[in-house]
Amino acid sequence: MKMTPEILLKSLSDQTRLRSVMLLMQEGELCVCELTYALDLIQPKISRHLASLRDMWVVIDRRAGQWVYYSINSDLPLWANELLQALLKGSLNDKQHRADLKKIKNMSNRPENRICA
Amino acid sequence: MKMTPEILLKSLSDQTRLRSVMLLMQEGELCVCELTYALDLIQPKISRHLASLRDMWVVIDRRAGQWVYYSINSDLPLWANELLQALLKGSLNDKQHRADLKKIKNMSNRPENRICA
DNA sequence: AAATAATATATGGTTGATCATATATATGTC
DNA sequence: GACATATATATGATCAACCATATATTATTT
Numbered sequence: 001m002k003m004t005p006e007i008l009l010k011s012l013s014d015q016t017r018l019r020s021v022m023l024l025m026q027e028g029e030l031c032v033c034e035l036t037y038a039l040d041l042i043q044p045k046i047s048r049h050l051a052s053l054r055d056m057w058v059v060i061d062r063r064a065g066q067w068v069y070y071s072i073n074s075d076l077p078l079w080a081n082e083l084l085q086a087l088l089k090g091s092l093n094d095k096q097h098r099a100d101l102k103k104i105k106n107m108s109n110r111p112e113n114r115i116c117a
Numbered sequence: 118m119k120m121t122p123e124i125l126l127k128s129l130s131d132q133t134r135l136r137s138v139m140l141l142m143q144e145g146e147l148c149v150c151e152l153t154y155a156l157d158l159i160q161p162k163i164s165r166h167l168a169s170l171r172d173m174w175v176v177i178d179r180r181a182g183q184w185v186y187y188s189i190n191s192d193l194p195l196w197a198n199e200l201l202q203a204l205l206k207g208s209l210n211d212k213q214h215r216a217d218l219k220k221i222k223n224m225s226n227r228p229e230n231r232i233c234a
Numbered sequence: 235a236a237a238t239a240a241t242a243t244a245t246g247g248t249t250g251a252t253c254a255t256a257t258a259t260a261t262g263t264c
Numbered sequence: 265g266a267c268a269t270a271t272a273t274a275t276g277a278t279c280a281a282c283c284a285t286a287t288a289t290t291a292t293t294t
């Protein structure tokens with residue numbers, strides 16, 4: 001795994017991927033169906049972008065039954081983390097990001113709520 | 118002028134533009150012929166990418182006789198500056214960036230050297 | 235079987251590259 | 265001053281590669 005400025009920028013230069021990463025930064029971990037709901041996009045599109053982020057080592061995934069959860073790769077170099085922090089700061093006033101966040105907060109029937117046991 | 122995460126990421130997701138911005142961050146200000154030399158690319162390509170960066174308010178230009186100098190836009194929001202700093206940190210160990218920097222340092226006949234008078 | 239997620243396929247739009255040329259500025263000659 | 269020439273830079277036109285997308289289907293888990 002070799003994260004470079006070029007790779008990271010490329011991975012974030014798509015709107016859907018940027019929105020996904022910003023949500024992951026705020027929420028920690030989300031599954032495909034949650035992102036699909038929050039971003040209000042169709043599932044194959046979300047799945048594809050998440051796969052792209054995973055292939056570029058920006059995010060990692062884990063399966064929990066039917067659900068696949070994605071989260072930011074904690075092994076990113078310091079500069080990459082700093083870049084993401086700066087990005088989040090720039091996104092906090094972003095209308096789209098705020099709407100995404102609100103949507104996930106209001107989502108009912110989240111998997112997490114179901115697998116408490 | 119409205120700089121957003123999306124705009125900034127898009128502007129930096131091209132290799133030539135990224136290399137240009139990293140050099141500008143290190144050198145402060147460079148003209149087209151200097152960047153053309155340092156990046157070892159043809160002039161129209163450099164000119165186009167710089168125009169793109171200018172149109173997206175990442176850089177500003179000023180003409181000094183025959184020469185047009187480009188530099189990072191000092192009015193960028195804080196988060197954008199932080200992002201660029203993080204990016205530079207990630208680029209310092211980058212082979213390509215180091216080669217670019219070395220090339221500009223070794224450039225003879227730089228305009229700056231000629232317009233001392 | 236049902237729910238969730240990933241993938242195959244085809245399509246169209248975007249973006250970057252290159253060559254040629256236009257534009258801007260400076261200098262030399264008459 | 266007018267004109268020719270040189271140099272630096274920007275832009276028009278064109279093309280090809282790439283990437284994102286949607287629909288349909290497959291894979292995985294329960």
